[in-house]
Amino acid sequence: MASTTATLLDDDRRRLDTLLLSRWDADPAHPAVVDGDRVLTAGELRDRTVRVASLLRGRGVRPGDRVAVYLERSADFVIGVTGVVLAGAAQVAFDVNDPVARTLDMLADCEPRLLVTTPELRSRFPADLGVEVVTVAECAATEPAEPFEPAADLDEQPAVVIYTSGSTGRPKASLIPHRAVTTRLRALQRSHGLGPSDRMLHHTACSFDMFLIEVYWPLITGTTVVIAAPGRQRDADYLAETIRSAEISVFYCVVSLLELFLLARGPEERFDGLRRVLTGGEPLAPELVRRFHAQSTAPLTNLYGPSECTIYCTAWVPPRDPDLDTVYIGPAIEDTTLWILDEDGKPVPDGEPGELYIGGAGLALGYLNRPELTAERFVPDHLGDGTGPLYRSGDLVRTHPVGGLEFLGRVDLQVKIRGYRIELGEIESAALRVPGVRQAAAVAHGRGSDARLVGFLVLEADAVPEAVTAAVRRALRDALPSYMVPASFATLAAMPLTANGKLDRALLTEQAGEVLPATTAAVEARPPAGDDLAAVVTGVWCEVLGVPAIGPDDDFFDIGGDSFKVVRAVRKLEALLGVEVPMDLAFDEPTVTGFTAALAEHRVEGSAR
Template identity: 60%
Template sequence: MSPAHASREAASDQPGSAFGRSHRVDTLLLERWDRDPHRAALIDPDTGGVVTASDLKERVLWVARALRERGVRPGDLVVVHQERSVAFVVSILGVLFAGGAQVALDVNDPPERTLETIADCAPRLLITGPASRLAAAVPVLVVTGEERDRDEPAFRDELGGLDADQPAVVLYTSGSTGRPKASLISHGALVSRLSAMQGTHPLGADDRIIHHTTCTFDMFLIETYWPLLAGATVVIAAPGRQRDADYLARLIRECDITTFYCVVSLLELFLLARDPAERYDGLKRVLTGGEPLSPELVKRFHSRSTASLTNLYGPSECTIYCTAWECPRDPELDTVLIGSAVEETSLWILDPDGKPVADGEAGELYIGGAGLALGYLNRPELTTERFVPDHLGEPGGRLYRSGDLVRTHPSGALEFLGRVDRQVKIRGVRIEPGEIESAALRCAGVRQAAVIAQGHGLEKRLVAFLVAEPGTDGTTLVPTVRAYLRSLLPGRLVPSVIQAVDRLPLTANGKLDGALLAQWAPGPAADGLPDLGDIDPGGPLEGVVEQVWRAVLETADIDPDADFFDIGGDSFKAVRIVEETQRLLAVTIPLETLLQEPTVHSFSTALRRLTEQEQTC
């Protein structure tokens, strides 16, 4: 059996491994907090607030008691709908201590989508903040982060009798049928993964990690639960600043951050947006993943930091990650691998008949072991389809069909080759084109819809093709559908380009011809776009800004009140817009200005203030 197929079992005496699969997250946290009550558990650098382990325990138990008093019992789902904050961390932990499973939803998602998700998971309760405008048809508990109760609830004694196989976390991801699917992750699976991470990248009391990842991306579990279980400190990034490389770089420097996770595209942004001479030697370890990592990016990072760089791979169905590969400091590096199985994990590379392939041959990756999700919430058919009996391992085991093509590298680690289905990843986000197509078909006037991913690496974007109903004008349908999708889907799922066509191309057997559709997609440039070299900086400020945006975003028209990230913008285009605007206007523009004022109108207003300040100085 080759290393690619091997299973790594837990070793109780492994150095740095502090957790065990038989434990629940809540009992482990209580042990940690009681062992070192005065340790700084959470830091909010923007307010200067520090929450000790003792304080955090009091607040979490208060929330847990409030949830119990409102009827939450072991196994119940509780939605947490709060901005990233101390209160958010208190809420998600409070759910676990009440015996429930947390369903954290992004407050920036459209209200209709949030309400649909709440209806889908049917939670016992909704936790939100005092400023929430969400009117959900479920009981609500408002949590501010200041709650505390020094009388520990009696149900603390019940925690030891609860099952480690009970769900702890529910994570929603894009669904191919148009309905998002939710993975049920147990306490045991979560503890297993966090134990594996602690075993290979041990955190101590002096370590600090930034929590900046959106709560709908499973890596936020690494940023919160891992350091709290290990006795390290979580530094909470301000809401809305997760795209802001300048802000995050400042946190790394001023808050003595030792451990940092970021998707590959954010790592690229750091190296694009910051001074090339700036180094990150204060960091001990950087974790990345979510999308393919290039050898060139690895080399650029290593030239700027002494920290280790580890490439993580794994779908949320296997709880955060299932393979890891520490990138070597090799100037001749030509291939980035995804690594080998982590602790308590089995991997198999199988052909379409379910048989192991020969070493070096491509096949679909099947994942087994302690980290597997329990299945999909309320989706028994899909669970049966994707979580299959393990016919190669121990009787009674399960394997998850990842849909990813991999092969064994001569070193024994795995190499990621792509997908076996239509699923794509853009900026680290897993996207099912079918979900977007389903949403578009709900818009009046749309007869057919098809969505593809165009481009590679940093330039990859979503392109949608629409066939109008008879009698509907395709030119007017495009802006209607764009507005409709913005109201229904998160910005990351709204295609950068939407194009009306007379028909969708089909193959000889009547299926959608994706290859031909990709040829129909508009190229990166289009006639009528402004040339950056011809823009007159002496014109009206908002007009100059609009021309820069149109040129960089490669779009003929821009609504002055449209969000930059909803109309095809990303972190890399943001860097270019700031650089080009600085060149034209001869004014220093912090990158965070665009990220905080992401419309043509608001960005122009902010630039006007910056210009006046420089003239005053």
């Protein structure tokens, strides 16, 4: 296949900081950020951001440096990351919900010049952190030198550093320059045109590069950013209410969240207030597209692209076709080159599968402190004009005359769960550090929203399986984000091998279906007589999880629960109890004991009203 290339229109604004400043100066009275009851105008946001940038420069931050931001999703988070960019440094935003040990490892890896946080969040880290800390309050109190002058020559300097899972057990960080971010935002604006009358919801975790769409795209186009409350991004009821009450017109969510959102709200509910909806991060099923079109007049855009090519590199808008049988990832966006190559690095014929190589202005500079990995994944362009590298994506695709490209799967061990890119090797490396574990393997079972991780362990001869499995689960929860912790574990006498002696992952994937709890009811939930709320909750959870029994302190998510099962459990409880059950109770209190107490309190408060 010959490459597919789209052209970039003449525009020399390849710096994120100057795009932000020019937009804020153009309409300083316009609401830029809404965070609950707090509203920041563009002028106020500019002033607060310049204060952050001035403080950072005063502490020695220069272009090429990295500054870590460790804040809850909030207006202060937006001020923090944009302040770093204005200072000329690269923002490294860390999710405060990740295990502290993992965050410390990434801090040590990226060696930031400073860390922006709050005293409360700073207290999570050891006293000898080795990084100078500045607080949000210090930044707000800084008196900037006037006038503020942007740094020089930032086009090719990093603006953003994004960590993703690493196959060696060590997360890797993509260095994304200003020109890559601005290229992608211009492409989005030209195809999806935001304006001052739009409002976009920011709910995506900062560890996922799509959060750049929710923060920077609206900020450079005069659109208002509405910030979802921390911890509520998985709550479909909260999101639906926020979309309506805050008059959200543009919404991005990963495919699994879109499915959860529609499932939780029911097929009769409509979302015609949305003007545009974007999704991606996982394969998009035709049935989900049809369900979305049945509930909204908004067009749905399917975005594809690894973080190494900055947010996305292809896009496709599925037609409103009741007979739609395939959802494509689309053609190249502007200033992007795509090649589909065989194992020998030669272009494949049209319609034949091959590995996708990505080039163009959206490419990252490589990986931080990983020259060998950078050389392996960012390879010379031996087919085009040779002016820049190509990113070897590891994704299998083929061309299609209607939809541009069709995504077929992976060529390596990388999987996606709820839109997050996961290297199975990182899970396996963490499990192998637990005493008693001799071998470890992880696989993904299921597709789309049903995809779940399963861990397999071979133990030392004297190990106690139940104790070691529990220790592995605890270790992974302490070391990895929740989306990387397998839903179930199984112990084996030996790992299955292929004929050539390699781990037989295909066989493990088949066996994973037997390890996971059934997704349908294994027992019938019969609410007992009287008002034994704990028994009702236990019965419903057993039904939804497909298990015969649940202890009062067992964690819903540790025994196979996920966001979709929360929806089923909540709807079942509402039908049995005749009251509204807030969905976030299950996330806040995932044990029968805690959930029952919270639900009882909610019922009392409801009756008092």
